[in-house]
Amino acid sequence: MANPYLALLRAQTRAQASYRTSFAVDVVSSTAATVFDVVTVLVLFRVTTSLGGFSVREALVVVGLSACAFHAADLAVGEIEKLRHYVRTGLFDTVLVRPLRALPQLLLSNVPLRVLGRVALGVVVLVVALVLAPIEWTPAKVVLTVVAPLAGAVFFGAMFVATSTVTFWWIESGEIARSLTYAGRDLTTYPITVYEGLFRRVFAFGLGFGFVAYYPALALLDRDDPLGLPGWLAWMSPAVAVPAVAVAALCWRTGIRHYRSTGS
Amino acid sequence: MSTVIEAYGLRKDFTVRVRHGRLRRTKRTVAAVDGVDLTVERGELLGYIGPNGAGKSTTLKMMTGILTPSGGSVRVCAMAPVPQRRRLARHIGVVFGQRSLLWWDLPLRESFDLLRHIYRVPADEHAARLRRCRGLLDLDEFLDTPVRQLSLGQRMRGEITAALLHGPEVLFLDEPTIGLDLLSKQAVRGFVAELGAGGDTTVVLTTHDLNDIERLTRRLVVIDHGRVVHDGTLESLHQRYGSTRQVVVDLAEPLAGPVDMPGATLAASEADGHRLTFALDGVGAGELVARLAAVASLRDLSIVEPDIEDVIARLYRSPQRAPDSPPVTGEIVVADGPDGGPTRP
The missing domain is CATH 3.40.50.300 (P-loop containing nucleotide triphosphate hydrolases)
Known part of the structure; x- marks a missing residue:
């Protein structure tokens, strides 16, 4: 007998495939959106040779790390934004009557396969950036190249889940939840030195977005932090991912208890 | 118990x-x-x-x-x-009349198969229960239709089957007949009655x-x-x-004397006493009719629930x-x- 979660994933993949044309359109359009992210960075470098003290080749490493982490998270848990719909309409009832964990069940019922294209593109950008950038490879850097996007993905995933749970308390929570995660993602796309004062302190250090792409990129490039912080911060991304997951889990468990099951 | x-x-x-x-x-x-x-x-x-x-x-x-x-x-x-x-x-099994627990884009057959994995039901038990539901609820003609294309009545029969495939001890039915046409209602009722008669499954029905x-x-x-x-x-x-139940009698001739039937009260007298309505209050309908027949000739009678x-x-x-x-x-x-x-x- 198949694992129930795998069975769910298989079934929903089949269901998506039943709309083959719209699926193809989805993949293309969502991948195109990611191309624009990269193009934006390149356009910036047409008017300046340095962004926050980083050359285009260095900045692309940050873009690649950020894109891999964010899109992988988006693939795995991005559909958590449907939670708002589930809670508002009472559809969440249908999740709770099954003998499965609510969160994986919700996510596996809606895996956005169209995002696969974006993840692939993120990997391509990262690989190209790593080839172009002046990197002296060491075993530690190879490990970091793998660990940083994964930890970043976990971190983004936790942000997605934690912020989405707002809806359990405040049904009309609108886009607030997403905007926090997306603001964080935008921050990780550029070297954090381009941001100023309070915003940088809150998002990069307070919420931990600075550790997703920026500090790992510094280590890969053998650069000192213009902000004067020590080099081992490159390895902080797993360390911020763990508490982020703990907070997300706590929000989720508490949130479920507050579910009101509106609508009949 | x-x-x-x-x-x-x-x-x-x-x-x-x-x-x-x-x-x-x-x-x-x-x-x-x-x-x-x-x-x-x-x-x-x-x-x-x-x-x-x-x-x-x-x-x-x-x-x-x-x-x-x-x-x-x-x-x-x-x-x-x-x-x-x-x-x-x-x-437990749950059916919401107003909300589907099936997978919108999957044919019923695949939904049922998915449920077997979700509830980890042994294949033979699953097949036996499905066979029973297919027979009793006439599922065969739409088993391969995606749920989104089913009529409400067909979907509801699918929902009830889905709720039973793991052999629940308790079945919660939340307005299972809401919005159904008469035939589908009868199918659902008949099935639930049969289920209840089995005596193993507890059923809680809101309606x-x-x-x-x-x-x-x-x-x-x-x-x-x-x-x-x-x-x-x-x-x-x-x-x-x-x-109370009421007994309505049509008499050939109105009763001559006062109408006094212990255990029943006269609720109405129409058509100059040709039609009498009694409300039963302790006496059985049969007994009342027997007593009436003893004092008058009955032309017609009906019992109103x-x-x-x-x-x-x-x-x-x-x-x-x-x-x-x-x-x-x-x-x-x-x-x-x-x-x-x-x-x-």
């Missing part, structure tokens, strides 16, 4: 924001379920009824682990529904359709304003609220039902309601 559902003082409070003028809002707590005591034994077929907003669905949702109770205790199959939600889910209750359930629990206002048989409900809808309507209106219930009428405005109107007429 063993107890399958036990609830003591079960409550669920919701906080509603009451709007005063433009900006001022105060929070106020409303009890949707206000101290429900209920025990259901294995194999019972229980009708759980009440007007809109009485707390039926809320009770069911606390029993199935969807909602966390605000107070009191509830145990289903000796489990606490919310903390043991996933374990309990294997022992607005009182025909469901008359056809299916022996025990009737009526809830209003979050409280149980009646728990017993349909007959005891009639007795309590003074609705009490109208359950009348009884229930009277019950809901009855002022003494919950003397200390919160005065919720016409005061509360749910802030996020679609029209901002009162929650109750």
Whole structure:
């Protein structure tokens, strides 16, 4: 007998495939959106040779790390934004009557396969950036190249889940939840030195977005932090991912208890 | 007999924001379920009824682990529904009349197969249960149709099958006949009756359709304003609220003397005494007819069953039902309601 979660994933993949044309359109359009992210960075470098003290080749490493982490998270848990719909309409009832964990069940019922294209593109950008950038490879850097996007993905995933749970308390929570995660993602796309004062302190250090792409990129490039912080911060991304997951889990468990099951 | 559902003082409070003028809002707590005591034994077929907003669905949702109770205790199959939600889910089946538990884009057959994996049901048991449902609910003609293309009646038959494939001890049916055409209603009722007759599966049925209750359930629990206002048989409900069966007789000739039948009262006399209506009050219909036949020649007779809808309507209106219930009428405005109107007429 198949694992129930795998069975769910298989079934929903089949269901998506039943709309083959719209699926193809989805993949293309969502991948195109990611191309624009990269193009934006390149356009910036047409008017300046340095962004926050980083050359285009260095900045692309940050873009690649950020894109891999964010899109992988988006693939795995991005559909958590449907939670708002589930809670508002009472559809969440249908999740709770099954003998499965609510969160994986919700996510596996809606895996956005169209995002696969974006993840692939993120990997391509990262690989190209790593080839172009002046990197002296060491075993530690190879490990970091793998660990940083994964930890970043976990971190983004936790942000997605934690912020989405707002809806359990405040049904009309609108886009607030997403905007926090997306603001964080935008921050990780550029070297954090381009941001100023309070915003940088809150998002990069307070919420931990600075550790997703920026500090790992510094280590890969053998650069000192213009902000004067020590080099081992490159390895902080797993360390911020763990508490982020703990907070997300706590929000989720508490949130479920507050579910009101509106609508009949 | 063993107890399958036990609830003591079960409550669920919701906080509603009451709007005063433009900006001022105060929070106020409303009890949707206000101290429900209920025990259901294995194999019972229980009708759980009440007007809109009485707390039926809320009770069911606390029993199935969807909602966390605000107070009191509830145990289903000796489990606490919310903390043991996933374990309990294997022992219960749920059908929501207003919400599909099937996968919209999958054919029924694949939905059923998916459920086998989700509930980890051995293939042979699953196949046996599915075979039974296919026969009783006529599923074969639409088994390969995606759920989104099914008619409501077909979908509901699919939903009921889906809820039973893991062999639940308790089946919760929340308005399973709502919106169905007559034939589908009959199919669903027939199936539930058959299920109840088996005696293994406990069924809790909420409904607005009182025909469901008359056809299916022996025990009737009526809830209003979050409280149980009646728990017993349909007959005891009639007795309590003074609705009785009536016997209508057409006589060849009006009775000469005064009409005096012990155990029955004359409710009406029409057509110059040619048609008499008796309300039965302790005497059986047969006995009354026999006694009437002894004193007059009968041309026609009919027995009128009490109208359950009348009884229930009277019950809901009855002022003494919950003397200390919160005065919720016409005061509360749910802030996020679609029209901002009162929650109750």
